[in-house]
Amino acid sequence: MAELTHEPAEGAKSAGTPEPLTREVFLPLWRETLAASPELAAKPEIFSSDEAAEKLFRIAERLTANARRFNLTSILAPRDIAEKHLADSLVPLSILLDCGLPLGEDLGEPYTVLDVGTGAGFPLLPWAAVLPDDPEILSFTGLDATGKKLAHVRESAEYAGLRTVRTVQGRAEDCARKPGMREAFDLVTARAVAPLPVLAELCAPFVKPGGFFAALKSVPQAEEDGELGAARPAFKKLGLGGQSSGPEIFRFALPNGAPRSLVLCKKRGLTPREYPRRWAEITKRPIV
Ligand code: SAH
Numbered sequence: 001m002a003e004l005t006h007e008p009a010e011g012a013k014s015a016g017t018p019e020p021l022t023r024e025v026f027l028p029l030w031r032e033t034l035a036a037s038p039e040l041a042a043k044p045e046i047f048s049s050d051e052a053a054e055k056l057f058r059i060a061e062r063l064t065a066n067a068r069r070f071n072l073t074s075i076l077a078p079r080d081i082a083e084k085h086l087a088d089s090l091v092p093l094s095i096l097l098d099c100g101l102p103l104g105e106d107l108g109e110p111y112t113v114l115d116v117g118t119g120a121g122f123p124l125l126p127w128a129a130v131l132p133d134d135p136e137i138l139s140f141t142g143l144d145a146t147g148k149k150l151a152h153v154r155e156s157a158e159y160a161g162l163r164t165v166r167t168v169q170g171r172a173e174d175c176a177r178k179p180g181m182r183e184a185f186d187l188v189t190a191r192a193v194a195p196l197p198v199l200a201e202l203c204a205p206f207v208k209p210g211g212f213f214a215a216l217k218s219v220p221q222a223e224e225d226g227e228l229g230a231a232r233p234a235f236k237k238l239g240l241g242g243q244s245s246g247p248e249i250f251r252f253a254l255p256n257g258a259p260r261s262l263v264l265c266k267k268r269g270l271t272p273r274e275y276p277r278r279w280a281e282i283t284k285r286p287i288v
Contacts, residue, residue, distance in 0.1 A: 104132045117202075168181075172203070176276050246266055
């Protein structure tokens with residue numbers, strides 16, 4: 001097997017075991033990524049602290065070390081981790097903060113965030129790394145159907161010293177019917193899990209009325225006349241949006257120029273009990 005460097009040739013990225021990631025390699029790349037991301041550079045107190053950099057390094061280090069064993073991701077070159085996993089998770093957080101979501105504010109009870117299909121822990125782990133590490137202020141739950149991915153998330157959270165992170169194993173469509181999970185979260189997010197109408201049905205039942213659903217998407221999928229347009233009836237039936245509550249699209253670019261978007265929508269009422277349906281129903285007959 002060819003020996004891989006930190007910048008493997010195209011096509012070699014999914015092969016082999018990556019070299020262990022070191023601070024010497026990661027930290028300068030992370031500083032470059034911060035400088036090239038206006039939404040991150042605008043809030044240095046959150047995104048540019050040495051403490052955040054160390055936690056993000058530890059998350060990146062565990063990702064590199066565990067990727068093969070847990071089948072986590074093929075995006076593993078250090079610069080790609082910085083841009084396509086970390087900045088891709090953190091720029092939407094910066095936008096949510098600009099929208100006034102009180103992540104990190106002392107509200108007298110924890111602000112609860114659910115990441116549906118968290119996989120290797122994105123966006124959950126980077127968010128927990130840069131926001132206050134206080135379980136009385138924030139509570140992050142990573143939900144995934146795959147237990148070994150969640151074992152990686154827990155290991156990473158422990159290694160990075162994140163006290164606000166917990167995991168729940170199960171399918172979203174089953175968990176959304178459980179007391180303590182249905183209509184229980186202030187913010188429900190997801191990255192790279194399903195097309196928007198499917199994702200909305202999986203995520204909306206978890207959102208408290210008055211809370212938010214935030215989908216991290218690549219731009220072409222979320223264009224008004226494309227995926228978001230198709231998802232509008234689903235949003236409405238699920239209790240999402242309407243009047244001035246969205247859905248709203250925020251567009252941004254990664255430092256490498258790749259277009260991304262964040263779809264944000266407030267939940268106004270309860271989600272009807274019939275949702276979410278069984279997985280086969282959700283995917284075969286999306287809400288129209
Ligand atoms: N959010 C991560 C992982 C994306 S891969 C990232 O952006 O890197 C999609 C993940 O969603 C997988 O880990 C898969 O196990 C999980 N998933 C897909 N459908 C699911 C469902 N219905 N319930 C729970 N998890 C699901």
